[in-house]
Amino acid sequence: MKQKANHKGQVYVYNRTRETFVATEARVARGYFTRLIGLLGKTKRWARPGQGLWIVPSHGVHTVGMLFALDLVFLDQNKIVVHTEEHVLPFRVSKVSFKTNSILELPPHTIFRSGTKVGDQLEIAPAHVGN
Numbered sequence: 001m002k003q004k005a006n007h008k009g010q011v012y013v014y015n016r017t018r019e020t021f022v023a024t025e026a027r028v029a030r031g032y033f034t035r036l037i038g039l040l041g042k043t044k045r046w047a048r049p050g051q052g053l054w055i056v057p058s059h060g061v062h063t064v065g066m067l068f069a070l071d072l073v074f075l076d077q078n079k080i081v082v083h084t085e086e087h088v089l090p091f092r093v094s095k096v097s098f099k100t101n102s103i104l105e106l107p108p109h110t111i112f113r114s115g116t117k118v119g120d121q122l123e124i125a126p127a128h129v130g131n
Helices: 032-037 110-114
Strands: 003-005 011-015 020-029 051-055 070-075 081-088 102-106 122-126 128-130
Touching: 011 051, 020 102, 020 110, 070 110, 081 110
Parallel strands: 020 051
Antiparallel strands: 003 128, 011 020, 011 122, 051 102, 070 081, 070 102
């Protein structure tokens, strides 16, 4: 059966090192406004397992105005994990890292559930839906 790309531009995030999925329905924020807004205005209902936002490029994020906590995974240009922050509460500022090329914003406990650690290799690719 032929596959086609998801019309919402979603990606999956797979931890190749641990052989676990980090996210199955992550959105990509590449433009200035999508990166600036991120998950602002989203409700806690967004933060269910499998969801995520991949911010490209990014060296750090804030949770000012957020309504829920997040897990953060910092990636270098080769999608290797260089830093993680678990359960970052609203109205906080993450570490700023110039080794970081992009950041995954994920529901709380995703890092723990997926076993993701610094040094892990992630695969990020378009999610596909059947015809």
